[in-house]
Amino acid sequence: MIDKKTLLASLLGASVVLPLPALAQEDAGDPVTLRMAYDADPVSLDIHEQLSGGILQLSHLTHDPLVRWTKDVKFEPRLATDWERIDDTTMRFTLRDGVTFHTGNDFTAKDVVWTIERLKRSADFKAIFDPIASAKAIDEHTVEIKTHKPYPLVLNLATYIFPMDSEYYTGETEDGDPKDEIVKNGDSFASRHSSGTGPYEVVSRQQGVKVEFERFDDYWDQDSPGNVDRIVLTPIGENATRVSALLSGDVDFIAPVPPNDLERVEADQNVELTTMSGTRIILMQLNQKRVEAFQDPRVRQAFNYAVNQEAIADRLMKGFATPAAQLSPKGYDGHNDSLSPRYDVEKAKELMKEAGYEDGFSVSMMAPNNRYVNDAKIAQAVATMLSRINVDVDLKTLPKAQYWGEFDDRAADIMMIGWHADTEDSANLFQYLTECPDPETGAGQYNAANYCNPALDEKVAQANVETDRAKRAEMLQAVEKALYEDAAFMPLHWQDLAWASKNNVKLEPVVNVMNFPYLGDLVVEQ
Amino acid sequence: MIAFLIKRLMHALVVMFVISVISFAIQSNLGDPIQQMVGQSVPESERAELREELGLNDPFLVQYARFAANAVQGDFGYSYFFNEPTTDVILRHLPATLELVIATTLIIVLLSVPIGVYCAIRPRSALSRLFMSVSIVGISIPVFLTAIMLIQIFAIGVDFSPFPADTGWGQWLNGALSTEGGMPSYGRGNDLTHLFGTWDSNFFSLEGLTYLVLPSLSLASIMLPLFIRLIRAEMLEVLQSEYVKFATAKGISRKRIYFVHALKNTMLPVITVGGVQLGTMVAYTILTETVFQWPGMGLMFLEAIQRSDIPLIVTYLMIVGLIFVITNTLVDLIYGLVNPTVKLTGKPA
Numbered sequence: 061m062i063d064k065k066t067l068l069a070s071l072l073g074a075s076v077v078l079p080l081p082a083l084a085q086e087d088a089g090d091p092v093t094l095r096m097a098y099d100a101d102p103v104s105l106d107i108h109e110q111l112s113g114g115i116l117q118l119s120h121l122t123h124d125p126l127v128r129w130t131k132d133v134k135f136e137p138r139l140a141t142d143w144e145r146i147d148d149t150t151m152r153f154t155l156r157d158g159v160t161f162h163t164g165n166d167f168t169a170k171d172v173v174w175t176i177e178r179l180k181r182s183a184d185f186k187a188i189f190d191p192i193a194s195a196k197a198i199d200e201h202t203v204e205i206k207t208h209k210p211y212p213l214v215l216n217l218a219t220y221i222f223p224m225d226s227e228y229y230t231g232e233t234e235d236g237d238p239k240d241e242i243v244k245n246g247d248s249f250a251s252r253h254s255s256g257t258g259p260y261e262v263v264s265r266q267q268g269v270k271v272e273f274e275r276f277d278d279y280w281d282q283d284s285p286g287n288v289d290r291i292v293l294t295p296i297g298e299n300a301t302r303v304s305a306l307l308s309g310d311v312d313f314i315a316p317v318p319p320n321d322l323e324r325v326e327a328d329q330n331v332e333l334t335t336m337s338g339t340r341i342i343l344m345q346l347n348q349k350r351v352e353a354f355q356d357p358r359v360r361q362a363f364n365y366a367v368n369q370e371a372i373a374d375r376l377m378k379g380f381a382t383p384a385a386q387l388s389p390k391g392y393d394g395h396n397d398s399l400s401p402r403y404d405v406e407k408a409k410e411l412m413k414e415a416g417y418e419d420g421f422s423v424s425m426m427a428p429n430n431r432y433v434n435d436a437k438i439a440q441a442v443a444t445m446l447s448r449i450n451v452d453v454d455l456k457t458l459p460k461a462q463y464w465g466e467f468d469d470r471a472a473d474i475m476m477i478g479w480h481a482d483t484e485d486s487a488n489l490f491q492y493l494t495e496c497p498d499p500e501t502g503a504g505q506y507n508a509a510n511y512c513n514p515a516l517d518e519k520v521a522q523a524n525v526e527t528d529r530a531k532r533a534e535m536l537q538a539v540e541k542a543l544y545e546d547a548a549f550m551p552l553h554w555q556d557l558a559w560a561s562k563n564n565v566k567l568e569p570v571v572n573v574m575n576f577p578y579l580g581d582l583v584v585e586q
Numbered sequence: 587m588i589a590f591l592i593k594r595l596m597h598a599l600v601v602m603f604v605i606s607v608i609s610f611a612i613q614s615n616l617g618d619p620i621q622q623m624v625g626q627s628v629p630e631s632e633r634a635e636l637r638e639e640l641g642l643n644d645p646f647l648v649q650y651a652r653f654a655a656n657a658v659q660g661d662f663g664y665s666y667f668f669n670e671p672t673t674d675v676i677l678r679h680l681p682a683t684l685e686l687v688i689a690t691t692l693i694i695v696l697l698s699v700p701i702g703v704y705c706a707i708r709p710r711s712a713l714s715r716l717f718m719s720v721s722i723v724g725i726s727i728p729v730f731l732t733a734i735m736l737i738q739i740f741a742i743g744v745d746f747s748p749f750p751a752d753t754g755w756g757q758w759l760n761g762a763l764s765t766e767g768g769m770p771s772y773g774r775g776n777d778l779t780h781l782f783g784t785w786d787s788n789f790f791s792l793e794g795l796t797y798l799v800l801p802s803l804s805l806a807s808i809m810l811p812l813f814i815r816l817i818r819a820e821m822l823e824v825l826q827s828e829y830v831k832f833a834t835a836k837g838i839s840r841k842r843i844y845f846v847h848a849l850k851n852t853m854l855p856v857i858t859v860g861g862v863q864l865g866t867m868v869a870y871t872i873l874t875e876t877v878f879q880w881p882g883m884g885l886m887f888l889e890a891i892q893r894s895d896i897p898l899i900v901t902y903l904m905i906v907g908l909i910f911v912i913t914n915t916l917v918d919l920i921y922g923l924v925n926p927t928v929k930l931t932g933k934p935a
Contacts, residue, residue: 111626183632187627187629188627244624251669268668297876297885298877298879300877301737304738307742308769308770310741459892461617461622461891461893464621480626482625499630506626
């Protein structure tokens, strides 16, 4: 077995040098090391460079948000201890006292203001931070966030505000570049240096090989049960290898667990599988611009009646998916409990007959083959199911690198897409997937169905300025119901999330539907 | 000699030029690099800006001319993903691949020559037949399958107990069929020895060597049987030749005939095939490195394709082309040493 103490001692020379003190002395007790393998490592240390799962997972290690989601999609205070709505457009946050950054600088309101301003400059984040007009430091530990219009989702956005060390990122590098610049395709100070308030600091990083983290000695949250001193993150892209690495004991924790290996992992007595219904909806869009028949709601309904979501979730996904009849997963305000999958082939045939397509027609379908879990197989299953209502599907599956170009061109009559709302809110789902496409405003950017219902769009817009959460939920649920009745798309399922770890790694309490395990609170039993 | 090398150098340049044109021409089919760089909710206008910034909107010839002008000065562009010059990225990944290839070559050379010669000398012995049938299996199983089987057996372990465990013989048989596992299943480990530059080696510590075992065995699983069969066939032919009969008649010891006179002539075609196969091995490293998460060029290349990292893909292909030309040149040189009657081009015949 590898002697874990030698991990740091044998750091590779080519590693990125960070300004932080690298080796902490080993005090009482053996240091606890967590060796983990994800399918990819973070593309950058700059948490504003890309809005992606990988970067958010990193953000929760090296930084802390103002508030964060709990397991049941509620808010939990982190760097903000309290918040109140002053008026329709203003929210006041009280910040935690006695928090320091990895560099030793004190965390104050000015860091929050600086971070929000930087977020508004980031290509990836500016869209979701658009509703925010300004942020102002009232005193050392109070911040006011103003929105352009009444905006109900300020707290949702606060989960994305991971204050950065403004002092550390101020100034210029030796090359004369500003330290706070956000560079997508190049080298920047922030992409190689990091200072946050989070439980871990990065001590070395070799892109694509490994990232090593060490617990921050002065972490503010002394009540956290977390006892992991060191984390070694290795990206293992190949599914089978990632599982083997866990089963052979080379790593302690892996994510995601490929569905084909779920049973194998569950059967192994030395490892534990943790699963949870996820929030990423997988759906098919029926392009009304390309196929005239799809303009008839009866045809769209028939397609929905023809697809057996339960069978896909049960057999193809081996039970690790939740069949869906709408976009919003449980826990979202817009989730409408009254909607359920409506598989009924006879009814589908009837509807086709009514619409005058008893003999069916031919359509083309495209799906990625390495983006979502079992994506190509799901598309095949749907194509087979549609053949029962005499619809002849010409299916083409592509690797994701090529698929999105085709998707942007709306290259097939039916296209598959998976979507996770960055704001963890239903309105985001509607804005991107079902609103009338408008290149000017970016609405309906991923609406490959070209479905357009201005009345519903109006309702979503109203919901977006409604600050009474209960009222707003009612409005969003009404939209879900209308979309269901109109069969605007074919919802399939929400992908389950799966993690696996050795028995002594207590994952269950720290995982959540957003798929950002709070590793700062992770307990590894000795 | 010099003229020969210069000629080969020209070959290398032509090969690299052709590869760069081809890989540039197919880049539009490699997917959209922008998609890999930005989050899902980034509006089209931002994407268009980034595309313009990277020069992806320019016509093919303009893009190629820009690339070629920089490339002749040794600048092959920046990897989109690593944000570093592609040559740096490749140099950093090269040592891992070379170590894997060296370890595999050692396995092949050390095993194929004695086994091949043995099978030729004693073609009818039971051991020879065993080697021959196993080698057929080895050739037929794809590399990644071999790799996954090796991981299951030697890294994870197999618990196979069809025999009654309460009897002594049953326990013994179960034990013989089951494995403990414990070999490292991925990566290069942490106990590397720094040699120079970007080269960290697995060869200088016991722990480092354990990480090499499974990947190099699976990489060797295709080539080793091929070489055993090749050496056996060549050796059989050579043993029939007149000069071997003459040497035997002259009373030279069998050992000397086999290992000095016959083997030398056996090796000629083996070297040719070996040189070509060395290039093929680079291709197989892509599979092996992917399964074992070996941080070499093969894995890097596969990931670059998934990320549509076009500059890195182009540079990798050009460098592999260069490696092919270099190995073939070396093969020709060695050929001349082993068989002085072979003339290198450029020398008067």
